[in-house]
Amino acid sequence: MIRTLMALFLVPVMLVGDINSAHAELPDGGIGEIKTLDAGTFVIRGDARESAALGGIVFQGDEFETDSQGAVGITFIDGSTLSLGSDSYMEIDAFIFVPQDEKLGFAVHFLKGTAMYLSGRIAKLSPEDVKISTPLATIGIRGTRLLIQVAE
Template sequence: MLLNKKLLIFLVFLLIPNFGNANTDFIGVIGAAVGEITNQNNEKLSNGSKIFFGDTVVSNNNSNAQILFLDQTILTLGEDTELTIDEFIYDPNSHEGSFVSNVKSGTVKFITGQISKKNPENLEVKFPSGTLGARGTEFVVLAENKNESTVVLLGPGPENSLGMIPGNLILSDGISSVNITNPGFEATIKN
């Protein structure tokens, strides 16, 4: 019985560092911060601040920020914006992973990275009135209030000269969905 207790104590101490490491790996950094940018603990974020899984980033009045993620996704937050990273899993060798973010309020511009390029269905953006999936593109989400959100596809389009994959957004309000493929087009989802 004493051996079992010693083994249990040894295993607990062996596993504790792994739990700590699971939450200390950063997934991105603040590439630019103007004004007051904070996280869910009301800690000030500035250029170079690390972003972790589960973080909420808040840009206050007259403030904006740009977040650079490990898969090369870039998010730009406008003023009065709240964004939470619900999931970020990324393998830099295979470019496999998944990315789920939640725009709770405000405006966020997305430039998709390797996760969306490899598997477009593995990028999901939640907002108060719906969700969207994106395929290798650039778009803006404006979460105006809990009942209405607007999404604009910025590009690239099918006739781009850079050889890029044409952008594609699939928006859903939980009942129906719409596909946006033309740059400059937008959709508004109301509850």
């Protein structure tokens, strides 16, 4: 037992890791990956606006815009997925997934167009920390898949 306790002190750093997440070595700060893409999709990150790329890493604060041809699907490291149809705009205002510290949050704002959202572990562990909004409404989640249209 003493040996076991000593071993625990020796390896604490190695034992730290997120539990039950989809998290395959994304670059630092990466919260998800672009898994599907139709040309005509743009990522707005800070002052830069660039065409989105398949396999592109998604970061907190990113905004996504699609034109009349565009569409995009993202899988996040908590296992949630989100997709946009054409002529759509979305802001990922917050994404925090550190379950071992109980730090969780997901805030996304849909300004126009169509979207599908499938909830992941953040919604399972702490549904009140998932905040989905449009200019008119907020949507509270209890583990689910849903569609949103914001017509202009």
